[in-house]
Amino acid sequence: MEEFRRAYARLCAAPQEAVLRRLRERGAAPGRGCLDLEAQSLSLETCGALGRLLPGAAPFTELVLSDCGLSEEGVKLLLHGLCSNSTVKSLDLKGNNLRTVGAEALGKLLQQNRSIRSLILEWNNLGVWKEGFSFFCQGLEENNILQRLDLRNNQINHQGAGELAMALKENASLQELDLRWNNIGLLGGRALLNCLRSNKTLKKLELAGNNVPSDILKAVEQAVDHNRDRETILSEIQNRTHILTKEVLSLKDEKTRQFLDLMDTIDRQKEEIARSGRISAARLCQLQEALDEQHSIMNSLKAKLQMTEAALTLSEQKANNLKEQLNVVKQEQASMAERHSKELQQQKQEGAAREDKLLRDLSAASEKNLLLRNQVDELEKKCKVQQDQLFQVKQDLTNTTAELKLRAVQAEERLEMEKKRFKQSLEDIESLRVKEVDHMTQHIETSERSMQDRIQKLEAVRIALEEELSQVKAAALTERGQAEEELIKVRNQTRLEEQQRFEHLEEKLRMMTEARDEAQNCCLKQKQMVADAQAKANQLSLQADGLRRRLEELQQDLNSKEEEKVTEVNKVKVELQEQIGHLQAERTAQDGLREKIAALERQLKALSSNHREALLDKEGEISILLEKLRMREADISRMKEEEAQRASFLQNAIMTYVQGSSLGTRSSRK
16 A cells, blocks of 8 residues: 555645545555545546556555545546456445546446446436436446446436346346435336346345335335345255255265275185185195106006016026926925915914904094095085175175165254254244344335435424424334334244244254164174174184194094005005095085186176166165255245245235324324
């Protein structure tokens, strides 16, 4: 602001001291605010300097130039500078007797400026010159920034009102328009009423003191109220649609998160299946290596057998050579042969007994091995069944938690809807009360202004009419007291209704909290069951590990016994057949794993179809909620119409009472 003051002093040859003082006071205040030059009678030079300083960004947002006695050229220079200003939001030109040039400059300002929201033009003469006012209306028609316009006491006739109505049909930003104390008349009132059919943004239109019939005033007021209600309903609908879109997005995010969790579990299962396949492949490799070792042992045994056969042939040759010697010594060794035969028989019997004993031990060990393998298979089946049960319990737990979350969200949504409805009812009641108070205050203001006009016109007989004025004021006070009593009654009724609704909402909230506590208890019980099932599964897994270790010990013993009897080829063949059986069992186990993988893929497809069905159900629920929202909005509009009818009935009653009281005072005065 100090730079602005220096620039003004530099541009003006003879700067006005009052303007410099106001700029200095404004510079001492912090932040941007108001530049108040009210009743300063600005010169043409000052207006030119301000017009050159105003383009761009000024150090204030509100400019007050009321009762400054501005000339036509001074107004033109000031408004030309404001055309390219980007910071001034409010402009006050009250009581400057603006005429044709000022109206044209204002029209140009409205066409070019993009920052002014409020324009006060009270106590000017814009409506006297038709061409200037038409140019002003063209600027208003092209403007989409201005929100408040004050045209009180501007001598606007019905033609000017018609041009203003044509501008309002195209304007989409003006919300408040004050046309009090002009000469609009019946035709101008009709033109403004017709323009309100296409204008949906004007929320306030003042037409008092324009000789406009009461029915047109009522129609204008109803149209403005309709625009205001329409704006509030649109804002509510936008807020609700925003809330619904947020909820739909949150539901979609939750569904995608659940789907991603499901895919993660499926990936983990696939990894486990791959790991088990690798483990089985490693076992197959180990078994193949053992089979190769057995083949090498067989080859070594065959080589030993061939060596023994060669030795036998040599011994046969030696036997043929020594047969003669044997025949010679046959008699001598007959006794020895008998003795040796007896010993050999005894040794054979002992060997047969040993072989039988070893065969019985081997059969018993194989039977035990089979029993242990059967037990291990049964335990593995039990573990699988319990794992399936545990997975099913987890799924049930997830489903119940999701249902509980949905119920909690629905309960919260219902509670929020009840709160919003309660707040909306409170706002409607408060707005009705404010409207009634404003109407009464406006009525009292109009009556006081009419009395002041009569006093100004009838100053010669003021002493004779003081008693009547006191009577009218007493009647106004009594009416105000009655209106305040009626307001107190309405407030008491609304408070009682609010208390009843609040108690009802508390009861609903208590029921919802009880339902939530029950759901939490169910969740805790299910978690306890899952923990018990996991403990049982851990115990069974420990038992299975113990049995496996025992089985491995037995297999080691069996392998040691089999290594002791490597020399027996028949038993080696039996062992090879058993190993082949093991390989076939592993192959069957792999087939079972493949079937399980196929079953898991089918379950994945079923889950994806269920997920799609759930999404479709959610979309159906969203459409049902939207339909309920439309029904609620229809109920709200119907309630608003009923409240508007009640307010109109109350207004008519007050007007009839006021008219009756005014007629009574006139008859008493006569």
